[in-house]
Amino acid sequence: MTTQYGPLAMTYFVYKSMIFNPSSNEALAGLIEHLNANNPDSLLLKEAEKFIEDSSELEFDFNRMCIGPYKLLVAPYEGVYRSGNHVINTDETVRVAEFYQHIGLVIDEKLNEPADFIGNELEFLYCVHALADEQRSAGNIQNHEELTAIADEFISKHLGTWITPFCEGIKHHAQQTFWREFATELHLFISQQIQ
Numbered sequence: 001m002t003t004q005y006g007p008l009a010m011t012y013f014v015y016k017s018m019i020f021n022p023s024s025n026e027a028l029a030g031l032i033e034h035l036n037a038n039n040p041d042s043l044l045l046k047e048a049e050k051f052i053e054d055s056s057e058l059e060f061d062f063n064r065m066c067i068g069p070y071k072l073l074v075a076p077y078e079g080v081y082r083s084g085n086h087v088i089n090t091d092e093t094v095r096v097a098e099f100y101q102h103i104g105l106v107i108d109e110k111l112n113e114p115a116d117f118i119g120n121e122l123e124f125l126y127c128v129h130a131l132a133d134e135q136r137s138a139g140n141i142q143n144h145e146e147l148t149a150i151a152d153e154f155i156s157k158h159l160g161t162w163i164t165p166f167c168e169g170i171k172h173h174a175q176q177t178f179w180r181e182f183a184t185e186l187h188l189f190i191s192q193q194i195q
Contacts, residue, residue, distance in 0.1 A: 009129035016122035023059035044181035061176040074169035078116035081162035089114050102150050121159045155193050163190045
């Protein structure tokens, strides 16, 4: 895992990596490294260390809850929570995609997940904070502040509006304690960004 960017960007990076690749040894190692450095007493760290040899069970459990092939137990899409029904690719999905364009990001049409997928929203926040950190390092404080404001606005208008029911769903439906602890820490982290 690279530590090139600031702590906010790196926290988003480890969370989005686990969402996109729950059975990736690299993603799990990055999460463990991040927790060891920033929260060594974390219950999530203790759970993550149990899967160092084989993290395939993490993917099975995540897919069972959030991907399918059967009914989604925990929808990983903003539009589902914001629209009040179990429909994906809603008007909210379009609004999220439009927000990404603030920094020139466009969702590749070939990707399987819509713009409002939890992993994409975490990826967006990672990118914004990484760019903000680059601007701060280069002495471009105004650009840093503008990018930070974009991230704050995205949290308040998008991810922050549905992170609670998403994480509560994970805690309720997860078979692996890892995912319950992951949801607890993700929710805490995003809640801290809202304040």
